[in-house]
Amino acid sequence: MATPRLLIPGLYELTLPMPLTSVNVFFLLTAEGVTLIDTGYPDHGAGVLAGLTALGRTPAEVKHIIVTHHHVDHAGNLAVLQRYTQAQIWMHPADADLVAQGQCLRPTLHGSPGLFNRLAFSLARMLLPRTIQPARVDHLIADNETIPVAG
Structure with missing residues (x-):
């Protein structure tokens, strides 16, 4: 199991696997x-909890989960971690509605620009889940809002 890596005092990065690549989850430790920050790919909640334990922390100490966006590699474990931690969930309203419905892909009306992007998007649509466990979002983050974490 991967161990969180210290980035700066109080901020740790945990790298978790996902198909064809990896994704990072961050732990911000304060008094x-x-x-x-983010929850990783589905079915890797145990890895996130193991990373928390490796830092000497418990699920009860997780007070906030900030999800940067609704994609499967960022919100995939949100519902599971929400149950284990009882943390307050923060997310932008454009993505919060999708996560509440268990959606991790936004319907698109146009393709990605460039051949590489179109191929990568098509491959992702074939390989990655289109749904996640629905999760509650407690706080909708408005543009230019400051989240009351770490001062």
């Missing part, structure tokens, strides 16, 4: 508790 108030732990803030988790």
Whole structure:
């Protein structure tokens, strides 16, 4: 199992596997508790919890989960981690509605620009899940809003 890597004092990065690549989850440790940034690919919740344990922290210490966007590699474990931690969930409203419905792909009306992007998007649509376990979002983050974490 991967161990979180110290980036700067109080901020750790955990790299988790996903098909064809990997994804990072971040732990922000403060006196108030732990803030988790993103949750990783589905079925890797145990890896996130193991990373938390490796840092000497417990699920009860996770006070906030910030999800940067709704894609499967960022919100995939949100529902599971929400149950284990009882943390408050923060997300932009454009993505929060999709996560509440269990969606991790936004319907698109146009293709990605460039041949490589079109091929990568097509491959991702074939290999990656289109749904995740629905999850509750407690706080909708507005543009230019400051999230009250770490001062």
